[in-house]
Amino acid sequence: xxxxxxxxxxxxxxxxxxxxxxxxxxxxxxxxxxxxxxxxxxxxxxxxxxxxxxxxxxxxxxxxxxxxxxxxxxxxxxxxxxxxxxxxxxxxxxxxxxxxxx
Numbered sequence: 001x002x003x004x005x006x007x008x009x010x011x012x013x014x015x016x017x018x019x020x021x022x023x024x025x026x027x028x029x030x031x032x033x034x035x036x037x038x039x040x041x042x043x044x045x046x047x048x049x050x051x052x053x054x055x056x057x058x059x060x061x062x063x064x065x066x067x068x069x070x071x072x073x074x075x076x077x078x079x080x081x082x083x084x085x086x087x088x089x090x091x092x093x094x095x096x097x098x099x100x101x102x
Contacts, residue, residue, distance in 0.1 A: 032065050047092040056089040
């Protein structure tokens with residue numbers, strides 16, 4: 001029997017019947033949607049600056065997932081390089097890519 005203030009077995013372990021999943025069971029998910037427009041002007045940045053994949057996606061108005069797919073093709077016109085395991089895009093490369101799209 002349960003005393004006042006005691007939880008049942010289902011409530012204590014957060015099983016599906018309780019309606020809520022325990023925090024540890026939830027898996028973090030990446031935001032794979034379209035990022036908001038860039039808050040900076042790419043034309044004012046130095047050409048040697050590096051942009052993250054999310055910043056680049058905001059500038060060219062694509063999803064980060066699209067850039068991830070493009071990185072699988074070594075002949076894609078948008079060039080990148082890996083720094084500490086993260087893809088970075090030079091501002092010059094992004095400008096050249098945008099110029100070629102017009």
